Amino acid sequence: MPKKKQVAKIWDAVPGYDFIEEVDLAAIPSWFLDGTHSVPPLTPLFAYQWARFCSHGFKAACYKLGIPTCKGWEIRIFNGGIYCGLHIVRDQKEIAQREVKFRQALRPWLEDFDHLWDGYKKELLGIYDKLKELDVDRATNLQLYHHNYDLMEAYMRMWEIHFIGMYSSFNTWLLLEALTKERFGLSDQEAEFQDMMRGFDNKVYQMDKKLWEFGQLAIEMKLANIFKENKPPAILPKLKQSEKGKEWLKQFMDYMTTDDIGGWRMQHFTDFNEPYWLEDPATPIGLVKDNIMRGNSYDLEVTRVEIAKKRRAAIAAFLKRVPPEEKELFEGLIKLAGKASSYSEEHDLYCELSVHALMRRGYLAMGRKLAQSGTIDNPEDILMLNPDEIDRVIMVPEANDMRWLTRRRRAEWEKAHKTTNPPVLTRRASLEEAINLDLLPSRDAIAIKIVVGEMPQPKPRLKADLWGICGCPGQAEGPARVVTKYEELKKVQPGDILVCPSTNPTWTPVFGLVNGVITDTGGTLCHAAIIGREYGVPTIVNAQKATAKIKTGQRVKIDATNGAIYILDK
């Protein structure tokens, strides 16, 4: 019999969201790389979900808030990287019309941010509780079929909520900076500004504190040696061998299962391919170990309390410079801008980290079903399919063979790790032109302060080797630790200067170890900047080429206050 010609269509990696030059560049002239969230390259399943629902969240928030100059972001995937194109409103009449809605919609957020955010947190937790109700391992194929849609609906709702709090609070940060620049020549890159925006009590701090307390508890219960002498994966089994150990473990796992967030936290922020805390308690146990190892020289409570005190003093000092008739305005703005910082830190727990954990749980269960029936090679290959394809095969998996697709996509995904993605895909003449024409007119605070960030301003008399902008002021020196792959995070040693493309909330514990942080991307409201300020770690962001120019082991010095980086042994 003659060989059948290959007639199967070669499907894209992320159908519907792959970047297609002729179509996408024609529609929107510039697409900016979101380096914070797509290094390393995303798995196809995650990329699909993010491209579809994160961009929806942007559009929904811009619609609900009536952001006058932006209708949201489009997202496409190129080589595993997230590229964003902004829907900029350029017609003056339309901007004026949208302004009317914007004024109305923004008001409640300025008047009672906490109340509104509390309401949304409750809504999200309720959605997550429903998802947790499904016993994924005993679920029927039909239940799993529906769970696919439940997960996507949860994801859609999470993104809608995610950006409303962000846009509303970030606008006040932007306004405060505009006014401090006007009146006092003070930008948000300076210590005087940043000191007013640190030391908040929120869920992140509360969870860090809890882990710290578990460390103290282990010491009290004379279990410290088990932590000190073993690597994290070995600690749990060793604890189970003693009564005290079992008691400690019970308390610990209670917290992981009953706290609002607890163990429903992904280890890797932007993808599904690492376990969440409840799935692999070795991760949070490792953090407890770090706390114990640090001993009495590091008290989390003291640090955060000190920073909070510093904040109140900084605000009092700043307000002295403000004329009496403007005091109320500035007081109100400082409070609200502080919420931008706190929200930026806290929302990750209630939004991405939780829902990603639930998605991993659900999709891996589907993966196990499909692996069992030979549809895919391994459960983890579910990450190489998208939800429509899962829909197609999950009811009668034994009749479907998708390995030709998952293998091709996996190979492409692994190949993508070997290249770096350009910062922009554009038909403009340069990155600068792209930023000026296709980013800045959106007045989008998230684009300007997080994703793209403001350009460093070198101060020639300082003779630094590299420049970035100040995320958290201060000086630090130490051996550089360049981390571009998530697995490399484990190698970070106390006293290192972390050098990376960007950080995200799962990296928070690392900030407790290092002396300083340098990132390639980001702005003053990016994750690294906020965490740096909360942990008192000198941080420089948007250094552009730091991971390319600095090598692990080289001694570096940073003057974060001035955005200056010195490579001491070249």
Next chain:
Amino acid sequence: MSPEKLIFRFEELGREHKQLVGKKCANLGEMLRMGLAVPPGFATSIAMYRRFAKETGAAAEISGYVSQLGQLKGKNIAVFDEMSRKIRGMIESKKMPPALAKMIASHYKELEKKGEAPDGAVSVRSSGTESRPGMFETYLNVVGIEDVLDKIKKVWSSAYTARAIALRVNKDIPVTGDELGVAVSRMINARSAGISFTLDPITGDTSKIIINSSWGLGEGVVSGDEDVDRFVVDKKTLKIIESSTGKKAKKVVNKKRGVEWGDVPSKQQSALSLSNDEVSAIAKLALFLEERLGRAQDTEWAIDADAIPPDNIVLLQTRPAGLTVKKPESVTDRMIDLIVQKFYRP
């Protein structure tokens, strides 16, 4: 005054008639009583509007429409835009009932006949019982009875602009509140016009009289749009203590019907629109009004090009002067304004 009378010459009115014909008309009558020069004219009463609305069915239509709208508080401006469109249409589409048209026409003809309105040009202005600065309509250079009737209806319907509806809703006033009287008076051939304050509206300083002036009719001065000449007069000595020239690039001029903005020749732009004598005369009048009415006054005046000084200063309106410091704006309002101004405007 018999309640059936729906139309009055200004001479028949005084400050006690505010509820009858609205504040503007009552004050014009009061100024006449004081012997001050006021453009000849007549007032239609609020009762006339009610008669119009009842006889034409507009009142029933409007109240029927409003009652089926339900709760309006907190609604979007788009809702009020739509309401305004509909209700103004309900009023303006009705023909003036013959009886009302007859009495308006006879008063209008009287203005004409007495030689007081030789070409029949009049202004048609709103006159409400509540203080709503700048909220309702004013029509200038209205010519002929048909135009007069049409503009009276439009003044009545201007009680239903979206802004006015929103204001009443937010203040828990019935949507159909703000029934209006109308002041119809001879157009002044204004060489210059403007306003006077017997206190500084920004600082509240009561020792000074502020006069703002420009060429032509005073619309630009009243709305604060144009850059105008400014004079400050000491109340005690009546001496001019400050005098500054504004840009005065544009002035309001008559068309065949209605008015428009025209360019001011550059020589005139740099010249003051009032002589020192005129400034003093206006200041004296403003002070006189303040004393007679018992409180600081915000007065509109015009210099009649067709009259001979010193009798060429005509008063168009007077009302109690308020500070322009707006009602305490909340910090939130301020933040929203600033965010919009700084980030979302060109």
